[in-house]
Every structure is written in structure tokens, then in C-alpha cells.
Amino acid sequence: MTLSEWLNASPAMRERGVAACLERIRALDGSIHAWVEVSPRRQTGGGPLAGIPFGAKDIMETRGLPTEYGSPIYKGRQGSSDAAIVSELERRGAVLLGKTHTTSFAYRTPGPTRNPRNREHTPGGSSSGSAAAVAAGMAPFALGTQTRGSVLRPASYCGVTGFKMTYGRMPLDGVLPFAASLDTLGFFTHTPTDMVALWGALGHQTTASERVTLGVPEPMPRGIEPAMAAAFQQTVARLAGAGASLRKIDIAGLLARVSDAGNTVMFYEGAQFHRERYKEHGDRLADMAELVRKGLQIPAADYEQARRVIADGAREIAKLYAATPVMLVPAATGPAPRGLSSTGDAEANAPWTALGTPAISLPMPVATGALPLGLQLTAARNQDAQVLRTAVWVHGLLRR
Numbered sequence: 001m002t003l004s005e006w007l008n009a010s011p012a013m014r015e016r017g018v019a020a021c022l023e024r025i026r027a028l029d030g031s032i033h034a035w036v037e038v039s040p041r042r043q044t045g046g047g048p049l050a051g052i053p054f055g056a057k058d059i060m061e062t063r064g065l066p067t068e069y070g071s072p073i074y075k076g077r078q079g080s081s082d083a084a085i086v087s088e089l090e091r092r093g094a095v096l097l098g099k100t101h102t103t104s105f106a107y108r109t110p111g112p113t114r115n116p117r118n119r120e121h122t123p124g125g126s127s128s129g130s131a132a133a134v135a136a137g138m139a140p141f142a143l144g145t146q147t148r149g150s151v152l153r154p155a156s157y158c159g160v161t162g163f164k165m166t167y168g169r170m171p172l173d174g175v176l177p178f179a180a181s182l183d184t185l186g187f188f189t190h191t192p193t194d195m196v197a198l199w200g201a202l203g204h205q206t207t208a209s210e211r212v213t214l215g216v217p218e219p220m221p222r223g224i225e226p227a228m229a230a231a232f233q234q235t236v237a238r239l240a241g242a243g244a245s246l247r248k249i250d251i252a253g254l255l256a257r258v259s260d261a262g263n264t265v266m267f268y269e270g271a272q273f274h275r276e277r278y279k280e281h282g283d284r285l286a287d288m289a290e291l292v293r294k295g296l297q298i299p300a301a302d303y304e305q306a307r308r309v310i311a312d313g314a315r316e317i318a319k320l321y322a323a324t325p326v327m328l329v330p331a332a333t334g335p336a337p338r339g340l341s342s343t344g345d346a347e348a349n350a351p352w353t354a355l356g357t358p359a360i361s362l363p364m365p366v367a368t369g370a371l372p373l374g375l376q377l378t379a380a381r382n383q384d385a386q387v388l389r390t391a392v393w394v395h396g397l398l399r400r
Helices: 003-007 011-032 084-091 130-137 153-157 192-201 225-241 251-284 286-296 301-323 350-355 384-398
Strands: 033-040 054-057 097-098 141-145 163-164 184-189 214-217 246-249 326-330 359-363 375-378
Touching: 003 192, 011 033, 011 097, 033 130, 033 375, 054 084, 054 384, 084 130, 084 141, 084 192, 097 130, 130 153, 130 375, 153 163, 153 184, 153 359, 153 375, 163 214, 184 192, 192 359, 192 375, 192 384, 214 251, 225 246, 225 326, 225 384, 246 286, 251 350, 301 350, 359 384, 375 384
Parallel strands: 054 097, 054 141, 214 246, 214 326
Antiparallel strands: 033 097, 141 184, 163 184, 163 359, 326 375, 359 375
16 A cells, blocks of 8 residues: 555454565565565654554664674663654554665665665665655655665655655654765655655655746756756656646756765764774774775865855855756666665765755656666755655646
8 A cells, every 4th residue: 555545444454464574575585685674663653644554774773683884793682761753653654574685784785675666776765665665565655864865866766655754854863874964864655746745754844836837958968977967858758748837957067066066074973983883893884984085084174165066056046946846857867787896876866965855756657667766856945845745746737
């Protein structure tokens, strides 16, 4: 069932739904490896999410369940408390099914998770297990985090909906930090309609005008592969044919500057946070060890300059949002790469994370049997309801 169907289900149906999720996990997770551990909790709260199961990314603290950060160094580590987002969901009645795999320390080193759409391909990262769990129908929604592209890229690769909220909109207490000025919570659901329902169930505003002028980049942002560029142009043409108002915007240079600055910020802040862990474990941190070594070489002046570039970019993009309240861009550079050695390129998402804007990825129409490709919608800071509602409208146009 989709989350929207769960919300309309009776308590008895929700109870049977949990059992169905567990059965699906037993049947499929041996080949997908979305879960670190499945150990359903009892429902403790009440509200619109009562009895609805979810998965939590394994950088989120969970009392009595593994919180291993995707690293063999912490194999067997149990959480002693719950992250704020887990507590909030349980207060509203949701049921934690278990922990989903992440890349090591939410960076590059892949976990064991495979893409449910094609098991020979990566599901993306770092929120790999959460995206795969939803794509495989093992849970109606799951939690992720994004520091560059760790929610929206896996959503694109796995053919589901991923939403990264405005930076700072919800607390990250109990979530392992990476880069504090970039880290943002996110969710995975099957459809944009489900995402609106989840956002509303968490007490957030969901009313906004759906039909707004959509900004379309020209030229295409850097790094976009031919298959993605072609699908994006076909999607834009389909929206134009359905009556959507579109306006060309030149943002490629802005996005490149902000992405590069965000990378500097990530390396600098990530190195500062993990430096003591690196002193203790060295190369056992895998890719994170290299980040720390490089990040510690970045002068503070370069870091501050990167922060200024991002601030300048935020002011520039705010002016563009005044004319085009929602912008359309690819949700990944291309389809999911083959193999599990890499979780893909975050270039399509990184600028929006650095800018702190809300963004959502939804599946674009692709040929039967083709790997999924996602369409990314972004809006100005704190316009979460706007981007969510517009995503529902766009999704409906693309399904006609």
C-alpha cells in the first residue's frame, strides 16, 4: 500500500499491513539488503500515523536498535536514545520497523544495498536502504538525510519520491552530523501525494497554489548525462503540451559556483567533526578518512569564502524564484550506475542542498524496462508546501 492508502485504512487493515510489510521483507531483502535489522516496535502514540510502519536510516539514534553509521568499526553498537525525528513520528503513532543501510558515515563508501528496480545497479547513497525499502514495497515511508544528494539521488535511481525539506526546518538531534551547515532531513514515499500527506501528518502546512510558473534551465546544468537530458526535455515538452506555464532561466553558472562552494564547506566541516575519529581509526574510516585528510588542509579563509559564495547565490536565486516560484531540474546526473562500487554523482542536487531550499524528486516517464529517472522541483526557502503541492500537480500532468 502507498502511504495515502495506509492513511485511509482501518486500524485492522493497518495491523495486517504491518504483517504484509514484514512478509515482503522476508521475501525480498535477502537479495536487496535494505535493512540492517528489522525489529518492529510497539505503537506508543496516537494520531494520523497510528500503526503505520517506517524505516530509519542507520545514522539516526534508536534506543535498543543498531546505530552503526554504516561502518564495520561500529558493528554491534546499540543506540541508547531516539533521534528527535524518530520520537516525533512515534508520538504521532508511527511504528518503527527497523534500521536501513547507509553508506559509511553517510559519505561515499557503499553499503550492501542493491537497487530494487535492477539489482545489478546501485540504489544511490547515502540513504540507500531507505530508498530501496520504499521502492520494494517494504515500508510506506522511510527516513533519510542529505548533505549533498543523499535523498534526491537515491529517489531518482529507485523510482520513488524523495523530499528534502528546507534546511533547519526540523531538528537533527540524535542524527550523526556530517557538515552542520548542509545536513538536512528527508523522506521517501511512493508518490508526491503521499509526501504531502506525510508532511501534513507531521503538523506542517500543506496548502499552496499548485499551478505556478515553472522555471526550466537553459543551458542544462553541468554534469547531466545525455539520457537524463533527453528525458528531461521530453518531460518539459509534455508539461508544456499539458498547459503548464514554463519560463527559461539561466542558472547553470550559479549552480556550479554554489556546488563547488558547498563541496568546500562539506570537506571542511566534515573534517572538523570527524578528526578525532580519524585520529583513533585512521584508514578504517575508508572514504571518510580521505575526506578528513583533505578537509584539514583547507584554510579557514577558503571556508569562509565558500560560505560567502553560497550566501550570494542564495540572494541571486531568491530573485529568480520571484518570477518562477518552482524550478525544474534533473534529480540526478543520469540513471543509476551499474555495480555497487559507487553510489553515483550528487552534482544535480548539491547546489540546492547548499542553498537550503526545499526540493523533491518524482519519477519521470521512461520506456518500459528502462532504469528510473527523476524530475527535481525546487522552491524558495520555507516554501515546502509550494514545492510539494506543485509536485502533485506536475505528477498528475505526467500521468495523463
